[in-house]
Amino acid sequence: MELRELMKKAVNVRKKYGDLEMKKYGKKWTSAQVAEDFVGDVGDLIKLVMAKDGIREIDNVDKKLKHELSDCLFSIFVLADNYNIDLEESFIETMNDLEKKIVKDYV
16 A cells, blocks of 8 residues: 555544544544544553563563554554645655755764
């Protein structure tokens, strides 16, 4: 799957969550709530990275790490869509800027 297809899938899954939230709570999550959930996922990711580095014990760490990285990517895709950010374009621009900085500062 291409990046845009992955983003579209994430947005469609988020829409289904939104429909469920409307049914259960009468309102959908805001972008801030998506970001708050992302922060929680990053915290979980950090614990898994620590386990991979041998300073925490977590069962099935590889499976959980794959899942958590995907959760984080899901949140990024949804937030980018919510704020009309072309993530592919932005990523390429950011990587180009970082490469220029590396050349300027370290070469």
